[in-house]
Amino acid sequence: VALRHHFHAHPELSWKEVQTTQKIVETLKSYGFKEEDLRVGFGGTSSGVIADINKDVDGPCIALRGDIDALPIVEENDVSYKSQNEGVMHACGHDAHNALLLGAAKVLMSMKDELPGHVRLLFQPAEEHGIKAGANIMIKEGALEGVDAIYGQHVWASVPSGKIQYKIGPFMASADGFELKIQGKGGHGSAPQYSVDPTIAAANFVFNLQTIISREIDPQDTVVMSIGKLQAGSAFNIIPDKVGINGTIRTFNPEVRNSLPDRMQRIVDGLCTMTRCTADFEYQKMIPTTINDEEVELIAKDVAEDIFGADNVEESPLIMGGEDFAFYQEKIPGGFCFVGIGNPDKGTDNPHHSPHFNVDDEVLWKGVATYAGVAWKYLVSHK
Ligand code: NI
Secondary structure, X not given: OHHHHHHHHOOOEOOOOHHHHHXXXXXXXXXXXXXXXXXXXXXXXXXXEEEEEOOOOOOOEEEEEEEOOEEOOOOOOOOOOOOOOOOOEOOOOHHHHHHHHHHHHHHHHXXXXXXXXXXXXXXXXXXXXXXOOHHHHHHHOOOOOOOOEEEEEEEEEEEEOOOEEEOOEEEEOEEEEEEEEEEOEOEEOOOXXXXXXXXXHHHHHHHHHHHHHHHHOOOOOOEEEEXXXXXXXXXXXXXXXXXXXXXXXXXOOHHHHHHHHHHHHHHHHHHHHHHOOEEEEEEEXXXXXXXXXXXXXXXXXXXXXXXXXXXHEXXXXXXXXXXXXXXXXXXXXXXXXXXXXXXXXXXXXXXXXXXXXXXXXXXXXXXHHHHHHHHHHHHHHXX
């Protein structure tokens, strides 16, 4: 809890987790980690730590991952450990993940002679970054070399405090973006015949985009396309020269996801023909779907049931939010669970990324126990 409060009070944005990283290193050393057990700094920054327990022991290797970055939000909680870094806030619970993984590091280090294998702890920067996602960079820089499986978890505000949620197969959506620039020919609002109006193409694009979901995709597959930014024009009587549109796209089925850029481009091309505009469309692949491996996820479920009782473990619905943990799962079997922190009496049920988001400290031990328990059980069942 003290570590969680420390990280909460000193939040740092993606790829700027420098003090955070120093605190992790210092804490790990106090638990008995040696310099040669640690790798510090990823993506050309000083952010992020890989810590190994028993790296020279013959046997299976499981990685545990916790993300450590904060968000550009002004905190509105009135707590003693309120953010001291103006405009930056741990509003997604990554302060907790960091503390939980340190807790697991302490537990696992204390029993390292009994562990029948190797545990790798990934203190991952920049989960929130999107384009330069921390998981992707850490993988490119060797985080999964020699690793057989990976487990991660997220504290989750819409899950009641103390409950653990799991799901086998697709769990959290892919999260992509797009940018569309429509070029017309600006002119006087009174004389459309001398202009090519890009707002007509833009308006049609907004509507037609949704027909991909309603008329082209299998209704049993889920896709969300939302436009978050639409910018055109400068005055009421001017036909604008161009329109810019940005949006986000979420889905669970990788085949559906891969089909979307061409479908969207086709609509853009058709609208250009129809309206005489030209357009530049870019689909930005960001985060893949979080797909939980059955074996690893069932280990997590069993561990949670053993420690907390079956009443406290339930299946999660599909979640439309994205999680860069998915990059690890593209490479090796991985499981991801939620640790419920939602308690309306404590105000810990506010949505993630809200300025009022907070974590129920009384359930942190469950996150530590699950991390450590999964590592133990995985190693024992694969030795
Ligand atoms: Ni998060």
